[in-house]
Amino acid sequence: MSTDKLNFIAKKLCEKPKGILAADESTNTIKKRFDSINVESNFEMRKAYRELLFKTPNLKNFISGVILFDETIRQEDSEKTSLAKYLLDNGIIPGIKVDTGAIHLEKNSHEKLTEGLDGLGERLEEYKSLGASFTKWRAIITIDNKANMPSDYCIESNSFNLARYAKIVQDCDMVPIVEPEVIMDGEHSIEDCYEVTCKTLKNVFKQLELHKVFLGGILLKPNMVISGTLNKNQASVETVAELTLDCLHKCVPQDVPGIVFLSGGQSNELATEHLNEMNKKSKDFSWNLSFSYGRALQQPSLSKWLGKDENIQIAQQALFQRSQFNSEATSGKYNSENENKI
Numbered sequence: 001m002s003t004d005k006l007n008f009i010a011k012k013l014c015e016k017p018k019g020i021l022a023a024d025e026s027t028n029t030i031k032k033r034f035d036s037i038n039v040e041s042n043f044e045m046r047k048a049y050r051e052l053l054f055k056t057p058n059l060k061n062f063i064s065g066v067i068l069f070d071e072t073i074r075q076e077d078s079e080k081t082s083l084a085k086y087l088l089d090n091g092i093i094p095g096i097k098v099d100t101g102a103i104h105l106e107k108n109s110h111e112k113l114t115e116g117l118d119g120l121g122e123r124l125e126e127y128k129s130l131g132a133s134f135t136k137w138r139a140i141i142t143i144d145n146k147a148n149m150p151s152d153y154c155i156e157s158n159s160f161n162l163a164r165y166a167k168i169v170q171d172c173d174m175v176p177i178v179e180p181e182v183i184m185d186g187e188h189s190i191e192d193c194y195e196v197t198c199k200t201l202k203n204v205f206k207q208l209e210l211h212k213v214f215l216g217g218i219l220l221k222p223n224m225v226i227s228g229t230l231n232k233n234q235a236s237v238e239t240v241a242e243l244t245l246d247c248l249h250k251c252v253p254q255d256v257p258g259i260v261f262l263s264g265g266q267s268n269e270l271a272t273e274h275l276n277e278m279n280k281k282s283k284d285f286s287w288n289l290s291f292s293y294g295r296a297l298q299q300p301s302l303s304k305w306l307g308k309d310e311n312i313q314i315a316q317q318a319l320f321q322r323s324q325f326n327s328e329a330t331s332g333k334y335n336s337e338n339e340n341k342i
């Protein structure tokens with residue numbers, strides 16, 4: 001493992017004013033997104049959509065890297081250039097989702113355990129040869145106070161797998177994005193989310209240390225500390241920023257170069273506002289605070305595209321605009337009034 005190389009890539013991915021575009025939806029998930037715009041999800045349409053995103057003019061001004069799905073990293077554009085090579089040639093680092101999804105933690109349990117360790121080393125060698133320099137693995141933690149969730153078993157087994165994944169990836173000279181996502185769906189309060197996020201992150205870092213993962217060569221991709229979607233009291237932008245920062249300060253070692261948030265189902269505007277507020281609050285973080293959004297970057301583009309070639313340009317403009325707003329938020333310079341000028 002070359003620690004210098006890992007640190008260089010990790011820093012590059014979260015360097016202001018840039019963030020990451022998560023375009024690694026599994027075949028099931030992208031189908032749900034396409035269903036929402038009445039577009040059939042097939043190999044060609046998925047390729048057309050990803051090509052549209054990646055070929056957005058000047059995307060590299062705001063986007064450092066793109067996370068791909070296994071199918072996408074093998075796809076070629078109409079000129080027979082692989083989409084991963086296209087990104088590389090255009091100043092964007094390709095990455096790859098390497099977990100294989102989540103199974104039930106126990107029979108009849110609603111909790112999930114993310115899998116994908118078997119054969120990971122060999123898959124990484126192939127992904128590297130296809131152009132990927134970094135990877136992603138997402139663990140899912142659900143809060144349900146009535147069902148006593150999350151259990152310690154869920155947090156600890158997912159943290160173990162995340163750490164084992166990160167170790168294998170670094171041994172292959174690639175940067176692991178470590179993504180423990182505390183899901184925002186549910187009735188829980190922001191205080192519940194704070195408590196569970198802190199507990200999860202502490203466990204994750206305990207396991208990363210145990211597995212001898214080089215913290216200077218990872219990126220953390222956490223949820224923000226936020227009220228459950230069904231909770232009547234929705235915390236203000238200010239409170240979300242304060243509690244998220246407090247949690248991160250308590251749980252994330254300073255050696256980690258960057259924290260790139262997921263959007264998790266927040267509206268596009270709120271995901272940007274929350275990031276902006278955090279970056280406004282302090283200029284003295286040891287880690288760079290940026291984004292690795294899926295829905296909150298892609299949603300406007302998807303709804304403009306509608307599966308039609310004639311809409312490609314406006315769909316690209318929508319991605320460019322959202323990326324620019326989030327880029328501004330990495331320095332606390334986003335102004336929500338500009339949303340109305342679109």
Ligand code: 13P
Nearest residue numbers: 022262263264293294295
């Ligand atoms: P969202 O920003 O839509 O949550 O997606 C990010 C991601 O990569 C989920 O694993």
